[in-house]
Amino acid sequence: MKTLYLDCGMGAAGDMLTAALFELVPDKEEFVDKLNHVGIPGVEFICETSVKCGIKGTHITVKAGGEEESEVLHSHENGQHLHHDHVHSHDEEHTHHHSSMHAIEHIIENLNASEKVKNDIIAVYSIIAQAESHVHGVTVSQIHFHEVGTMDAVADITAVCMLMEYLSPENVVVSPVNTGSGQVKCAHGILPVPAPATAYILQGIPFYSGEIKSELCTPTGAALLKYFASDFGNMPVMKVSAIGYGMGKKDFESANCVRALLGEADKESDKIVELVCNLDDMTAEAIGFAQERFFAAGAEEVYTTPVQMKKSRPGTLLTVMCCEKNKDEIIRLIFRHTTTLGVRENISRRYTLSRSFDAVMTEYGQVRKKISSGFGVTREKYEFEDLARIVRENNMSLADVKKMCGLR
DSSP states (O other), X not given: OXXXXXXXXXXXXXXXXXXXXXXXXXXXXXXXXXXXXXXXXXXXXXXXXXXXXXXXXXXXXEEETTEEOOOEEEEEETTEEEEEESSOOOOSOOOOOEEEHHHHXXXXXXXXXXXXXXXXXXXXXXXXXXXXXXXXXXXGGGOEEEHHHHHHHHHHHHHHHHHHHHHOOSEEEEOOEEOBOSEEEETTEEEESSOHHHHHXXXXXXXXXXXXXXXXXXXXXXXXXHHHOSEESSOOSEEEEEEEEEXXXXXOSSOOEEEEEEEEESOSEEEEEEEEEEESSOOHHHHHHHHHXXXXXXXXXXXXXXXEOGGGOEEEEEEEEEOGGGHHHHHHHHHHHSOOSOOEEEEEEEEOOEXXXXXXXXXXXXXXXXXXXXXXXXXXXXXXXXXXXXHHHHTOOHHHHHHHTXXX
């Protein structure tokens, strides 16, 4: 099973996670160019070699409008300016411009990225917004983000989501997270470490304070880990094929980095949670909307089966498959978006083929190929969207494209 292990013994921030995953990419120059053309207004990604405690890695700087600024989140309540400056504080006074969650979603919707990446970005940003909402006692719609900090955070989250799509790990295991300790000075006061929003996001995730007196885990880092992690714990037995070091800015006695290890885990199966309920009074449209919400919350699969219920009434058996960490949230959504009065839970052991991606060059451009193997079988399937693109651009049929490109 293709597994990604993230060593967060020195915490996690958006830029560190970006850099660690970036080091796993073979063609780094091409990927940087892809990041710089994704369409985030005024943002530039700059990759630099960085050495911490004798270890060489990568540091990624994000410039928004030519200005480099760390992760900054603001919210307003009744005219008050509530500020979370999670890496450094601003000593200079300057004019602030702010963006609402709606404005951020507009930026994301217009990115030059796949729908999966866009959905992932919005989901991660929603985790941060919900945390800020809880901490400040305001609704998500009242949360406003500092303009430069917004672009910086959007850039980090977008980069990580694009890298995760590119690497396509089937399993993501994260170590317990070192949050650092002490206090962090912000523009409007001194806060304990981890900062309140970070602590809220890390609920249900193993973390510890350690001995370093500094903030090591930011809300963006915490939200990315929470969203993508399949499990938290020690590194599984795996054959490692690539290692990446994502460096932070600060220097400590320990190397300030996130380490990413990619490889094949020595594991033939994993557990999957199956949530099931019966429905007999919902329209197809309502069920379809509920399915969208379940997928957005991290469901692995959602499907329906026609069944006959008591008194011979036709009904629908709804099945949602998810990993353990998403179970509670999806159960809550099932009760919220369906009319069921009860949900049944089954724990199953799942066996999967290992998946990897390759690319085939044709006279019409590149076509990605998904390769699945294991248990004595190998299967190949060409990416439908790549074939569809060729069809649209050349006014051909799918059969013509496959034949002319020599694809099976």
